[in-house]
Amino acid sequence: MTEYVVLITGNPDRWWTTMSEEQRRAGYAEYNRFGEELGKRGHRITGGAELHGSSDLKLIPPGGGPATDGPFAETTEQVGGFYQVETDDLDDLVECCQIIAALGDGIQVRRTVTPQERPDAPGGGEPS
Template identity: 45%
Template sequence: MTQRYLILLPGDEDAWEALTREQRDTVYARHDEFGTKLRANGHTVLGGAELTHSRETKLVRADAEGNVVVSDGPFAETTEQLTGYYDVETDNLDDLLSLVAIVAGPDHASAGMGAVEVRRVPTAEDREP
């Protein structure tokens, strides 16, 4: 059965910014390889993107009275922030997980990136009682 998964890429944005262009290109090459192998193995990439630094985040909140407040980020005071994602459909989770190892490899870790998280997107059936 085909399922949809988000592959979440957390990382230390300051560590990323400290890398040389060559070091970043090595990480980007792993992502290119990942995308190529996803498609070659029959997974469907629905979308994905690298995200800008969390300092560019805008937070939108509503208070108890319904007043909306927009403020500057980041979302949380943590070392790691969400730095990018892939949106993938697959009927082979095991293969998908083996391919995720490409972007979770040593270049990813040395670039200040955390463990890659793979989360299934709920279907309409999942929401039924």
């Protein structure tokens, strides 16, 4: 099986600042349905988490330097959560992601780098 990360992007703060309790419950029910559907279709969730909003964000600039609070002013999307999923069927995983994309956030599905693909691994550096 190949491992992918499903990144959920958008405005994670909206879940806590603009949505009613009823809307949040309905949204979480869809995320639960997403997880159940993955299991039914033979995908395996190996990790993941919902992330707190950008008010708790610490930014370290490229190249290093002092950390600052909160997102850059020009940033419109944040990663609000992620799933790690093992699957042999990327197309079906992407189809399942439509469940949570319908809630209004963007979704990125990205393959993780295997240890064998790392240049420091014995015989590594070759994409699988």
